[in-house]
Amino acid sequence: MVSCWYSSHLKLNSGHMAIPWLSALKAIPWGNVIEHAPNVLDKARDLLDKHRKPSEPETEDSRQATASDSTPHNQLESRLSDALKQIKSIQQKNDSLDSKLVDLAHQQSTIFKNIQALRSANRWLVFFSVTLTLVNIGLWILYSFNY
Numbered sequence: 001m002v003s004c005w006y007s008s009h010l011k012l013n014s015g016h017m018a019i020p021w022l023s024a025l026k027a028i029p030w031g032n033v034i035e036h037a038p039n040v041l042d043k044a045r046d047l048l049d050k051h052r053k054p055s056e057p058e059t060e061d062s063r064q065a066t067a068s069d070s071t072p073h074n075q076l077e078s079r080l081s082d083a084l085k086q087i088k089s090i091q092q093k094n095d096s097l098d099s100k101l102v103d104l105a106h107q108q109s110t111i112f113k114n115i116q117a118l119r120s121a122n123r124w125l126v127f128f129s130v131t132l133t134l135v136n137i138g139l140w141i142l143y144s145f146n147y
Helices: 020-027 030-051 060-067 073-146
Strands: none
Touching: 030 073
């Protein structure tokens, strides 16, 4: 028997697993989520830009404080340069991820528009197929009464 935190959600005795979160996923209005994704992305980017702090220039006081520390000055400079390189690489990765997120948001909005167009076309096709079916039934009834 399975003994874990999700074992109460599994119905192993009946031969199949119940997935309650699947019904929750069906209840989510995905069209609205996809439609508002670019706005959420813009707001998130604004929030990130708001909280990013530009690097402060090194002052003479900070240099003197660093020099008076017990660790050697060269070690501190090398650690600082390593940290700055890491920060720059992280910023570059963040910028590339931002551009990828923008591309994904645009693709998502395009997909949403295409889905809406396909739904509309599907409605028309269903309407025409039902209409043709009713016409065929009517013609069959007329044909069967005439003979």
